[in-house]
Structure formats: structure tokens, C-alpha cells
Amino acid sequence: MDKFVIRGGNPLLGTIRVSGAKNSALPCMAAAILTEDEVILENIPQVRDIETERKLLVSMGAEVELGYGRAQHRTSISCRVLSDPVAKYEIVKTMRASSLVLGPLVARTGLARVAMPGGCAIGGRPIDLHIKGLETMGAKISYEHGYIEARAERLKGAKIVFDKITVTGTEDLLMAAVLAEGETVMENCAREPEVTDLAALLTAMGANIEGAGSSTIRVQGVEKLHGARHRINPDRIEAGTFLVAGAITGGDLCVANCNPAHLGAVLKKLEESGVRVDIIAKDQIRVRSEGALKATDISTEEYPGFPTDMQAQYMALATQAEGTSVVAENIFENRFMHVQELARMGANIKVDGRTATVRGKAPLSAAAVMCSDLRASASLVLAALVADGESILDRVYHMDRGYEHIEEKLRGVGAQIRRMGNIFGDKGEE
């Protein structure tokens, strides 16, 4: 199992580039199921979840090429033949976003068998709302041997009101609706930029969608979709992570190739924390810490609120701010796994249910810590960048799910971070 060794203390200086958004790329790859033609996606991040999605599509009979060049990361996907419309447990268990193939598979082939995604480090993560929506569109659902099976000769347009806002649920049902017969109206939809990105691809493939990015989406189903070429949005969570890295280290960092419009809530909190934030070009943000960081409360919400995927990273920053910050996690019931590891480094954090109270400024000292999930890992990297001494982060495979070569990117702006591969000869991820 790879580890990161990080020596804290260096301010980050220079320019760091953001990759394409994993959470846009994953539904967009699943959307290729909806057509027999080739779908080409550009700005694909080189991360493990993308490789997992490639394996998933290939296991169903698709042809997927993934190319990671210096100038361009792209994938071309052809789902002309889908001989086995099954998302197998071995793949689904490593990536919850695998449930995104459910809607497109049943819409295109009339049958989908998807292993039930289990709970994971950040909470139970059911997909009942995906299922309920498909049933409303006429799919017959059954459960056997840990698999969900959905069948429908052709899905029918319907009115779907989400009981709760769900990002992949909105994406899954949007992909189902584009090939359904008649009109689908979805209410209480997720408004995340990843939903809008998917809708842009589907529209380029010939779908008829109105309202993506708002809470009501209207879809007129079409008979067939065709191939398309689409460029994936920059990753707003990777960008946010780098902004915090610049701020926490007292650096002067330009985060390039990002979309500032997708980062409103994060930029506002950084400014409230006393960080100087300047949008210096349409795709570049400069952060500088001038003086002490100030404690600020955050409360995670659906977009455009403060993202849950930035909560752990923000908490690392809060440990370095003067005063008490209250962090409320409202999306997932168990997303404070980083707290005990931050505490091992000297952070003063008390958790009560879905609220964490962070008392700063706490001097952090390097420690051996364990990554428990993707964003928790990012939070530990950020803490290690300011800790006194050399920290060792174990289980960085969590990080590799969603951050492209993060150690190389951070080293490029002055961090002392290196990857050590399998030093104890132990087994890989579990």
C-alpha cells in the first residue's frame, strides 16, 4: 500500500493546475451507454475511479480507450455492443458511483442488473430514490443475490419529485429520461455543476433537456441518441483543496484551469477566514494569507451551498485559525472520519452528532495517520503541510480515487511530499 511522506512548513508558491472533475467524468462516461455511436470525452482526470468506470463499461461489452497525454487526457467510448448489462459486485464495491449505470442501461437495453452499493466510510448511502424514480417511469424492480434488477421495454416519461436532493440520483434519472417515451418532469433536483455538465453532453448527443442547473428539469424523450464530443468541467473540489493548501501554508498560490463561478461558497468562506482571494483570470484564482487566519463556521449544503466534499479540507484550515469554528455536516451522517486523525496531529476538535467544534490555533505536530476516505485524505495532506516534522499518511489509495498525481502537483509549488510504494510489502487496497 502506498504512503505519502510529508514534511510540513513550506509555504506553497507558484501556479498549480486543476484537472477535470471526476464527479462530472463518471456520469458522462455512463452516458455513453445511451448510444451505439462513439462518445469522446476530453479533460478526463487520471484517477482511479475513472479506471474503475472503464473496467465497468468494458465488463459490459463496451470498447473504451483512455489516453493520458501531456496536452490532453481523453477517453473514447463505444457502447455499440452491450452484451452483459450487469454492474458486478467486484466493481461496484470499489466505487459507489457505479450505480450511475442503472438508468442508462435500462433506458438503452431494457434491462439492468446492478450490485447494491454497500455503505461506506461516510454514511449509509442508499439508492432508494434512483429506484423509486425508475419505478415511476414504469420499470419493474426486483432484488436477488445482492443485485437490483430493473426491466422496462421502454421507460415512460413521468413526474418525479425527489424526497431529498441527490446528485447521482438526479443524474441517473436524467439519463433514464432522455430515451423515455414522452415528457419527464423532475422536481427538487440537484443543481450541482456536475449535473449541468452531464446535461450539456446529453444535449450534444441529441437529448432534449430544459432546466439543468435549476431544481426543475424537463426532458422530452427521444427515440435515439448519437455520438458526441464533450469537454469535462474543471474539478471544483480539487480546486478548493488547492485554495485551502495555499491559505493554510501562508503561501501565494495561483490555482489555474478552474472555474471560479463553481466555487462561490468556498471563496466566500476563505475570505471570511481572512484569506485574500483574487480572481485574476476567467479560470485562475490567486490566494494569499496575509496575517492570522480567523475562525469561521461552515454548514454543508447542496449546491450552491458549501460542499460536503470540502468539509474535511476546511476543517484542516480551521485548526489553524484563531478562535472557535463550528462545522456542521448536513449531507452525510458519518463524514468526520478525519477528526480522530487530525487530533493525532494535535488538533483540538470535539464532535457532537453532526457538528464538530474546532478550537484554534492548535500547533500541529507530524504523526503517522490513516486515510479513511477521499476527502478525509485531502484534509490530512493539508494538515501535514503545516505540521512540525515528517508525517506519514497510510492508505493513500483513497486519495488516488479522485486526485490526479497530487504529490507531483504539490511538489511543483514547493511542498515536501513524496510517495513511498509498498514499503512494508503489505497487500494493496481493501
Ligand SMILES: CC(=O)N[C@H]1[C@@H](OP(=O)(O)OP(=O)(O)OC[C@H]2O[C@@H](n3ccc(=O)[nH]c3=O)[C@H](O)[C@@H]2O)O[C@H](CO)[C@@H](O)[C@@H]1O
Ligand atoms: C460520484 C459523485 O458525484 N459523488 C458525489 C455525490 O454523491 P451521491 O450522489 O452519492 O450523494 P447524494 O447527493 O445522492 O446524497 C445526498 C444525501 O441523500 C441521501 N440519499 C441519496 C440517494 C438516495 O437514493 N437516497 C438517499 O437517501 C444520501 O444518503 C445523502 O445523505 O454527491 C455528494 C453530495 O454532494 C458528494 O459528496 C459526492 O462526492
Ligand SMILES: C=C(OP(=O)(O)O)C(=O)O
Ligand atoms: C464522496 C465522494 O465520492 P463518491 O461519491 O464517489 O464516494 C467525493 O468525491 O468526495
